[in-house]
Amino acid sequence: MRQFIIRRLLQTVPMLLFVSIACFIMVKAAPGDPVLSFVTPNMHAEDIERIRHNLGLDKPAYVQYFLWIKECLSGNLGYSLINHKPVLDQILERLPATAGLMGSAIALGVLLAIPLGLLAGANRSRWVDKGVNLLAYIGISIPLFWLAILLMYLFSIKLHWLPSMGMRTIGKESAWDVIKHGILPCTVLAMGFLAVYVRYIRSSTISQLKEDYVQIQYAFGSSKKTILFRHVLKHVLLPVISLLGMSMGDLVTGAIVTETVFSWPGIGSLGMTAVRGMDYPVILGITLFSSVMLILGNLAADILYSLADPRIKTTR
Template identity: 35%
Template sequence: MTRFILRRVGQALIVLLVMSFVIYSLIGLMPGDPIDVMIASNPGATPEVVAHLRAIYGLDQPIMLRYWYWLVAALQGDFGFSRTHSQPVLEVLGPALLQTCKLMFASFILSVLLAFALGVAAALKPGGIIDNIVSLFAFAGISVPVFWLALVMILVFAVQLHWFPASGISTVGDGGFNDYLRHLVMPVTTLALANTGHFTRFVRAAMIETLRMDHVRTARAKGAGEGRIVMIHALRNAMIPVVTVMALSFGSLFSGALITETMFAQPGMGKMIYDAILGNDFNLALTGLLFATLVTLLSNLVADLAYGWLDPRISL
């Protein structure tokens, strides 16, 4: 187990190194740079001043050399300075990461619980009424655009019923724990519903396949109860293919919740990366994308470890 984890961590570091160069190169190829933005706000700058600024920031050097200087500084914990926020990158990244973690964990747990409950209920009687209702809900969740779902949530629960605030993370003058939870309800629900349909389809398909296997028929022949068959004999085996999908979705939530964060004015990782790219804030965009890559790699590692726990026959 230890050798496997160390080997996978080594592979993850290699992938992270390669991705850092790829992302750095792609960002470097984008039109414009921080100096161009500065010139746009100060059109009277002379070519000599522009050349001097490029030399100060190292933008007159080859991209390989610039990448090497960035990598050496990053390995020492210095990820640069955010131009748009006028702060070190890590100080800007921290609050956005914390907000995304709250949204992600809450929505992920809610969507997983709903998906397993609905998927198992649908798989017990394929083609029945419950299966048709669950399938309709799942297809609706997959098909409905996230921005439309967010707008409906705001219109119904914020504008019409006044149950929850429409946006933000706290009410001015309040900022208490209950107030903070009220601001999380709608974005968490939107993210959860957007993922539940996708997860439910996989849980249903895996459970139907598992319930038809020989060991389940043998358990029924021995007189095992339906609850024991589902929870002990079927669900654990059905989780193996589902874990892969959930692990990949877990990683993408760190940078892929841009629409939800924008609609509900949540200052998370997705919106931060998007704003950094639009504002030519290269250091912040690069660090945010690399962190999203790291989370995806760690999610895959957790999924591999979960395989061995779910099925001891799987060798790490």
């Protein structure tokens, strides 16, 4: 197991290098000039060139890249061009909000997908299966931003049940207030991959019910409910672990959209603010940080899969 983890960590080095190069090239190719954030109407050309020199933007692109990656390796992701705060401090400040939202969405999605997928697979071609399939197709087809606006209009504007924006109500510090603010964004983010999980668990359940061990359990007098939740569930959940790792990218993308619509103070909304303000250090820092989290998430999924299934043996 130790060799497997070391080998996977070493494989992340060229991947992160490629991501950093691609991100740096895209930011450099984007329209606009970061120096314009510091320019005032009465500023002379010499002052503008001095700012460009202080930011290191007068050097060749490859030199700028190596200087940036050198600072990143030392833990310095640069400073924001808008508020002049360290990028890493801003990311870490907003990380708990994003992690809480993503963790709640994953838990909600998995807890709903398992019973729905098992129920649909065990009642293939019946009204339960058709109903779950219909909900899954709707969840796959609806864009997240449209669903977010729809839920916000229904539960916040019309019914006044839940708050529509932010993470806290001004003057309130209770946990229940945070939970109420997080219900809508968590539901929207969970719907982004709940439908995929339901379809996957349903198809796995149908294939597992055709296996020989199921027929043997029926021969021993086991009930369908016992077979489904005691035997089939174990085989169905193993691939879901890998599916969690593969869906981390969609989860991060969905978090950016969800946080922007609901004004959730997380990394996603910080990134959108940086894009609108052409704050290139923040964009680069968030992209690199998100890539590291995605790679570590996939690594954790592979490790959990190998621990959950004793038949998997890691080799040299």
